[in-house]
Amino acid sequence: MRKKSIRATVFMLLLVSIFSANLVSAGATQIGLMYTGVSSLSSSLTISTSGGATCTGKASVRSGYTVDLTVELKKDGSTIKTWTSSGTSIVSAGGTYYVASGHSYVVTTTAAVYDSNDHLVENPDKDSLVTYY
Known part of the structure; x- marks a missing residue:
């Protein structure tokens, strides 16, 4: 029973980290490009x-x-x-x-x-x- 709980927790942390990475990359695409001149x-x-x-x-x-x-x-x-x-x-x-x-x-x-x-x-x-x- 304890192994299932640990697996579920690790799985949820993995999902949260993937979701967070997608949010960061989505936000980055909305930032305009910087130009020199x-x-x-x-x-x-x-x-x-x-x-x-x-x-x-x-x-x-x-x-x-x-x-x-x-x-x-x-x-x-x-x-x-x-x-x-x-x-x-x-x-x-x-x-x-x-x-x-x-x-x-x-x-x-x-x-x-x-x-x-x-x-x-x-x-x-x-x-x-x-x-x-």
Whole structure:
């Protein structure tokens, strides 16, 4: 009888440790990636009832870095329109493009970040939420 109790206790401790490890790893995936030059990166997409897709991408870069920003509107996974901008501090790009109904759309913003020696240090991207129109 005592062996069953010890086995049950060990089994429960094992389950608790596995569950705790899963919670820690799940929490870790929710922490944003840290970048060297980029302090924030965003993409947004809104589509009006008439099909006007307003696309915006924005990057904030730390002092001493520059960014080449590319904002792509994608229809069913393929790029249909691109906007670009470059600069320091806060850089944004985008515009409005009329789209056809019956498709899924997403905006991808990519930031090519360069240090003061003009070396590429990172190239993160960020997708907007997918919008079905």
